[in-house]
Amino acid sequence: MEYFLTEEQKxxxxxxxxxxxxxxxxxxxxxxxxxxxxxxxxxxxxxxxMFRVFVPKEYEGLGYGCLELCxxxxxxxxxxxxxxxxxxxxxxxxxxxxxxxxxEQKRKYLPxxxxxxxxxxxxxxxxxxxxxxxxxxxxxxxxxxxxxxxxTKQFITNGGEAEIYTxxxxxxxxxxxxxxxxxxxxKDTPGFSFGKKEKKMGIRASATRELIFRNCLVPEENLIGxxxxxxxxxxxxxxxxxxxxxxxxxxxxxGALEAAVDYAxxxxxxxxxxxxxxxxxxxxxxxxxxxEAARALVYAAAxxxxxxxxxxxxxxxxxxxxxxxxxxxVTTDAxxxxxxxxxxxxxxxxxxxxxAKITQIYEGANQVLRNAIAVELRxxxxxxx
Amino acid sequence: MNIIVCLKQVPATxxxxxxxxxxxxxxxxxxxxxxxxxxxxxxxxxRLKERCGGKVTAISxxxxxxxxxxxxxxxxxxxxxxxxxxxxxxxxxxxATAYTLAAAIGKLGQYDIxxxxxQTLDGDTGQVGPQLAEMLGVAFIAYVSKIEEVxxxxxxxxxxxxxxxxxxxxxxxxxxxxxxxxxxxxxxxxRGLARAKSAAIPVWTAGELxxxxxxxxxxxxxxxxxxxxxxxxxxxxxxxxxxxEGQVECLVSRLKDAGVI
Numbered sequence: 190m191e192y193f194l195t196e197e198q199k200x201x202x203x204x205x206x207x208x209x210x211x212x213x214x215x216x217x218x219x220x221x222x223x224x225x226x227x228x229x230x231x232x233x234x235x236x237x238x239m240f241r242v243f244v245p246k247e248y249e250g251l252g253y254g255c256l257e258l259c260x261x262x263x264x265x266x267x268x269x270x271x272x273x274x275x276x277x278x279x280x281x282x283x284x285x286x287x288x289x290x291x292x293e294q295k296r297k298y299l300p301x302x303x304x305x306x307x308x309x310x311x312x313x314x315x316x317x318x319x320x321x322x323x324x325x326x327x328x329x330x331x332x333x334x335x336x337x338x339x340x341t342k343q344f345i346t347n348g349g350e351a352e353i354y355t356x357x358x359x360x361x362x363x364x365x366x367x368x369x370x371x372x373x374x375x376k377d378t379p380g381f382s383f384g385k386k387e388k389k390m391g392i393r394a395s396a397t398r399e400l401i402f403r404n405c406l407v408p409e410e411n412l413i414g415x416x417x418x419x420x421x422x423x424x425x426x427x428x429x430x431x432x433x434x435x436x437x438x439x440x441x442x443x444g445a446l447e448a449a450v451d452y453a454x455x456x457x458x459x460x461x462x463x464x465x466x467x468x469x470x471x472x473x474x475x476x477x478x479x480x481e482a483a484r485a486l487v488y489a490a491a492x493x494x495x496x497x498x499x500x501x502x503x504x505x506x507x508x509x510x511x512x513x514x515x516x517x518x519v520t521t522d523a524x525x526x527x528x529x530x531x532x533x534x535x536x537x538x539x540x541x542x543x544x545a546k547i548t549q550i551y552e553g554a555n556q557v558l559r560n561a562i563a564v565e566l567r568x569x570x571x572x573x574x
Numbered sequence: 575m576n577i578i579v580c581l582k583q584v585p586a587t588x589x590x591x592x593x594x595x596x597x598x599x600x601x602x603x604x605x606x607x608x609x610x611x612x613x614x615x616x617x618x619x620x621r622l623k624e625r626c627g628g629k630v631t632a633i634s635x636x637x638x639x640x641x642x643x644x645x646x647x648x649x650x651x652x653x654x655x656x657x658x659x660x661x662x663x664x665x666x667x668x669x670a671t672a673y674t675l676a677a678a679i680g681k682l683g684q685y686d687i688x689x690x691x692x693q694t695l696d697g698d699t700g701q702v703g704p705q706l707a708e709m710l711g712v713a714f715i716a717y718v719s720k721i722e723e724v725x726x727x728x729x730x731x732x733x734x735x736x737x738x739x740x741x742x743x744x745x746x747x748x749x750x751x752x753x754x755x756x757x758x759x760x761x762x763x764x765r766g767l768a769r770a771k772s773a774a775i776p777v778w779t780a781g782e783l784x785x786x787x788x789x790x791x792x793x794x795x796x797x798x799x800x801x802x803x804x805x806x807x808x809x810x811x812x813x814x815x816x817x818x819e820g821q822v823e824c825l826v827s828r829l830k831d832a833g834v835i
Binding site: 212 | 760761762763764765766768770
């Protein structure tokens with residue numbers, strides 16, 4: 190369908206597809222099997238200027254927006270969402286710095302992020318704080334010259350691989366969510382170490398790890414924005430990044446649809462290709478409708494973010510929920526169409542099905558996001574009464 | 575360093591179709607690409623620039639659409655590009671091609687190294703590189719698989735030979751042709767693609783190169799293509815069956831019959 194992408198957007202999308210097909214496709218099964226972080230591909234993405242996409246022009250980026258980032262993530266995910274999320278996580282770990290960082294902080298960190306020399310990570314979740322993000326326990330205590338961090342972050346994407354971490358910690362325990370602040374913590378800061386690397390169901394090429402802070406002294410100048418603004422910044426960040434998870438899910442679903450059509454075309458049963466069976470046609474048509482609808486919603490949400498709208502909670506939640514539910518359904522059906530072969534690791538669809546599941550869970554579980562959408566509906570109703 | 579990379583736009587297929595009337599390649603309906611081995615030459619040129627500083631100029635003799643290949647070269651790291659294009663250049667054999675390229679290189683001025691692919695996907699002769707060196711009157715090294723060292727006025731490379739490699743030194747300027755073992759060509763970058771889109775690519779004609787139209791293109795060619803065809807496959811393999819001893823006897827008698835033993 191026609192999405193009226195600009196020439197530049199088409200260029201970004203087609204280059205991301207080229208990288209995915211030429212560099213990721215040949216190694217995706219091996220990366221998945223070995224749970225190996227895709228450093229060589231991160232280098233390819235860096236050489237192709239992909240990390241510049243989300244960094245402002247003033248800091249050696251290309252200054253593109255949410256839609257362009259979504260186009261890259263969609264194309265990478267079509268081949269391997271484990272690779273895609275490693276790339277996207279570096280955007281997630283940069284946005285608070287980009288939006289609220291001081292000129293000095295941005296000059297110091299963003300050029301290396303733009304060139305892909307350094308990856309970033311965003312650290313919010315803790316063992317006791319998932320959907321209930323305000324329940325974090327990691328503290329940042331003010332001392333002479335800085336803040337001392339103590340606590341453990343859990344399930345951090347790019348943990349251990351990234352050089353720059355945006356960490357949310359409590360600077361005032363008595364104020365709850367209003368007492369959280371954001372800090373830049375560099376790898377190799379004394380007192381900052383990594384816990385176990387998680388073994389995952391899907392997106393296995395990506396690194397997911399614990400971050401451990403034990404009396405970790407972070408210099409004063411690494412506080413991002415104002416004290417106590419950490420939670421608000423985080424909510425805004427996730428509203429902004431959620432279309433990206435939608436794009437990830439969309440890419441997975443697109444890849445699965447293509448694999449299912451290929452298989453249905455080639456597989457002969459009862460003397461005919463599978464695709465000539467009405468029941469299979471019906472499944473494929475339904476999958477195609479869902480994928481296209483997800484694409485329309487993801488692009489529309491990304492454009493809403495880029496429009497400068499004040500509130501895009503609803504739009505980005507809708508895109509994330511719909512696209513991730515679509516990815517789960519479409520990959521499950523793709524495995525069904527590919528039958529026994531689809532269940533085997535020699536075919537890509539079982540990986541896609543494993544990869545799809547996380548998109549319904551992270552950056553806001555779909556149940557929590559449906560709740561957020563309902564809250565917006567009630568607010569709107571209340572305003573019109 | 576002033577680095578010149580010669581490249582050719584070729585059909586993106588090894589199944590080249592030939593017009594039986596004119597014996598020239600049918601380009602219609604087939605996607606065109608940079609000759610794969612030339613993309614290794616370009617990558618090596620860009621790496622050399624990244625190592626030693628300087629400038630990479632990509633040149634191509636071809637029809638107007640070869641400009642696309644040159645834009646692609648810019649997206650892959652070339653700084654400048656020149657298209658050598660004139661109806662008079664059509665139908666050139668390797669001699670006339672090298673003659674024209676040499677004139678263009680002369681017009682570009684001072685250079686340190688010219689890098690070409692070993693051969694093209696379509697013509698497959700591998701002659702333009704060495705002929706070019708001859709016409710420029712500079713050193714030539716074929717089948718380069720690694721540039722070991724670049725010093726002022728001097729170059730040391732590995733060149734592939736049948737049973738290994740040789741290490742060769744040459745004075746600069748020189749012409750080298752490269753094999754695919756030399757590097758892994760990069761993918762384009764977004765900034766490169768943006769530069770490629772807006773780059774001005776000058777077109778040089780026979781007149782601008784000061785070339786006599788009789789000495790270029792088909793009329794300047796010493797060779798004529800009489801016929802182009804795919805050779806018939808006449809030999810075929812056979813797998814002997816049965817007991818090992820029987821197979822050995824059968825093999826020996828077949829070899830005797832064939833006069834091999």
